[in-house]
Structures are given as C-alpha cells and as structure tokens.
Amino acid sequence: MSTDIRSAPETSSPAQGPVRVERRLSRLALWGLYLAGIALGAALSAATGFSITSTAVYGVVLGTLAVYVATRVVQGRRKATDRLVTCLVTSAFAVAMIPLASLVYTVLSKGLARFDGDFFSMSMFRVVGEGGGAYHAIVGTLIITLVATVISVPIGLFTAIYLVEYGSGRLKKAITFFVDVMTGIPSIVAGLFAYALFTLLFGNDFRAGIMGAVALSVLMIPVVVRSCEEVLKLVPNELREASYALGIPKWRTVVKVVLPTAVAGLGTGITLSVARVIGETAPLLITVGLITGTNLNPFDGRMATLPVFAYYQLTQPGTATQAFLDRAWTAALVLIIFVMALNIVARLISRLFAPKTGR
Numbered sequence: 001m002s003t004d005i006r007s008a009p010e011t012s013s014p015a016q017g018p019v020r021v022e023r024r025l026s027r028l029a030l031w032g033l034y035l036a037g038i039a040l041g042a043a044l045s046a047a048t049g050f051s052i053t054s055t056a057v058y059g060v061v062l063g064t065l066a067v068y069v070a071t072r073v074v075q076g077r078r079k080a081t082d083r084l085v086t087c088l089v090t091s092a093f094a095v096a097m098i099p100l101a102s103l104v105y106t107v108l109s110k111g112l113a114r115f116d117g118d119f120f121s122m123s124m125f126r127v128v129g130e131g132g133g134a135y136h137a138i139v140g141t142l143i144i145t146l147v148a149t150v151i152s153v154p155i156g157l158f159t160a161i162y163l164v165e166y167g168s169g170r171l172k173k174a175i176t177f178f179v180d181v182m183t184g185i186p187s188i189v190a191g192l193f194a195y196a197l198f199t200l201l202f203g204n205d206f207r208a209g210i211m212g213a214v215a216l217s218v219l220m221i222p223v224v225v226r227s228c229e230e231v232l233k234l235v236p237n238e239l240r241e242a243s244y245a246l247g248i249p250k251w252r253t254v255v256k257v258v259l260p261t262a263v264a265g266l267g268t269g270i271t272l273s274v275a276r277v278i279g280e281t282a283p284l285l286i287t288v289g290l291i292t293g294t295n296l297n298p299f300d301g302r303m304a305t306l307p308v309f310a311y312y313q314l315t316q317p318g319t320a321t322q323a324f325l326d327r328a329w330t331a332a333l334v335l336i337i338f339v340m341a342l343n344i345v346a347r348l349i350s351r352l353f354a355p356k357t358g359r
Helices: 027-048 052-075 077-114 117-121 135-166 169-183 187-202 209-233 237-245 250-277 282-287 306-315 321-352
Strands: none
Touching: 027 052, 052 077, 077 321, 117 135, 135 169, 135 209, 135 250, 135 306, 135 321, 169 209, 187 209, 187 282, 209 250, 209 282, 237 250, 250 321, 282 306, 306 321
16 A cells, blocks of 8 residues: 655745835934924024024024925935925914913913902902902903893894704895904994993993993804804704604704704804903993992993903002002903813813714
8 A cells, every 4th residue: 555645845935125124214303303403593593683583483494494304315205295394384383382372471470469369359449559359340240241141142043043944045145244244343343332322322421231241242142143053054954854754843843953962062152252252351441441349230330340450450550550560460360261261161061062972
C-alpha cells in the first residue's frame, strides 16, 4: 500500500520595494515655529517703536509665514495651504479675544473695590461722597427689564407665529420689512419715541419707569420676532401634517405640537433678547433719568437703573472722585454678571427643554 505524499506548495512573498515614509512636522514643532515668529515680530516691533498693535500684527504675519514655509518644504503645497488657513483662523480668534480679555480684566480689577454688601444693600440717598451703593439702581433695572419683557414677549411671539404659520402675501412681506428696519434702529431713537409718546399723553413733566420699559420693548420686540421666527421654522412640517391628518385644527396644532417642540429654542431666544436690552443706556437717559432714592413703582416717578447710574457716576463725580469711579466700575461689573447669567440661563433652557431623541 503506497502513500502519496504531496508537499504543500511554497508561498513566496511578493517582492517589496522601498517603503515611502511621509515626513511630517509635529504639533510641538509647529507651535515652536509660530512662537518664534511672534518673538521675531516683537523684536521687530521694539526696533521700530514698540506698540501692542504692531507686535500683534508682526507676530501673526511672521509666525504664519514660518509655519507655511516649513510645512511647504517638509510636507508639500497642499498641507502647507491647510496650515496657512488654520493659522489665519486661529490668529483671528486670538486677536478677537484680546479686547474681550482686556475688558474683563479691567472691569474686574477696578470693579471689585466696591463689590461688597453695602453696594447691594444701600442706595445713594443723601450720599455725596464715599459709601452708598446701587441697590436702587439694581432694583430699578430688574423692574424695568421685567416690564419690558412682559410687553415684548407676547407681541414678538404672536408676530412670529403669524409670520410662520398664517402669514402670506404683501402683509407678511410688509411685517418682515418693518421688523428688519426696527432691528437696526439706534437705541436713542427708541428713547425719543417713548419720550414723545408719553409727553403727548401725559405732558412734559411726566417721568416714570414705564417709559423706559416701553423704550426697551421697542428694541426687544424685533429681536424676539426674529429669534422665535427662525426657531419655529425649524419645526418639521411632518409634525404639522400628521396633526392635520388626525383632524386637529390649525390653532390647536400650533399650541399642542409646534410650540412644545420649539420651546427650548423659544426660551433661549427670549432670554438672549432680554440680555440684549438689559444694558441699554441711551433710552433710559432720556426717559427715566436718575434718582438717588429707591422707587419700586414703574408707573409713578423716576427710577434709577444700573447703566444710567454708572454713566452719572463716571461723568459727574463729586468731591470724592475715586469713590464715584469705584461705584461706576462696580455697576459695570454687575451688569456684565447679569448678562453672563442670562446667557447661562439660555444655555440651560436649550439643554433641558430640547426635544429628546431616541428611545
């Protein structure tokens, strides 16, 4: 009995040629080149007359050029172009952050001097020098902004609903046009409008917080309309059509389907609209003016507000000049905190009330 033994065929590996290793610059090397360009730009700026602006311009140009040339030599034209655009975008972001960082640092360094309990619990009634606080201005700002919100939100939201759900033809185009015009009007014009309106109705001597609230609402309404309109447009039409297929009337579809779906975006837009007007100064200078005491009634008498308080503390200091300046910077710091808090609230609303996807 013979056994046929067959040997397994030998497999030969294909001949391998030279492996091309792509050369590339590490991230650390790129940052080193960029920083070297900035250092060279600082030296060039110092040689030609040092200034922060020239240092930034020279540094950005030379740093970007160094990264581009090195990448072009090592990795080729395509990668060098990508690095060039990246450097330009990053540099633009850094330059845009310089004024913001400078503003925050200046307000913090000068505003913390009076950021104490007296500033939030005392008014300027019978205070002519040091001491006192902005309690009356903080309360006035909150009341006037609240009244302006109560006026603006229903008008702006209903207008946005009409434009998205019901409007058509020339009327819709006319409303959209006037909303766009109102979005760009100067804030002083809103103050003059409110002043003229209440002067015609109640006489020249009438001053009240409601005047400032109406002026702020003129600025706030178009922002609410635009933000709410864009959010309502994002609601899928399939949801509306499914509701109509079930025999649900249009108004009920808007109330039960469209608005709940868009509630996160609506809340965010309205909150950012409040942040837009809370720091306005010009309309309040014309309408409500300034008092040193506390007034909680927006329909009777002048009311103090933080922007106007800071303006007068800065422009009309008394004998204790430094005390007035400290109060002005602290008022500016409190305004920034208010705006930042409103932006945080807007983000929380967007996150908490966003429609849940998935199971």
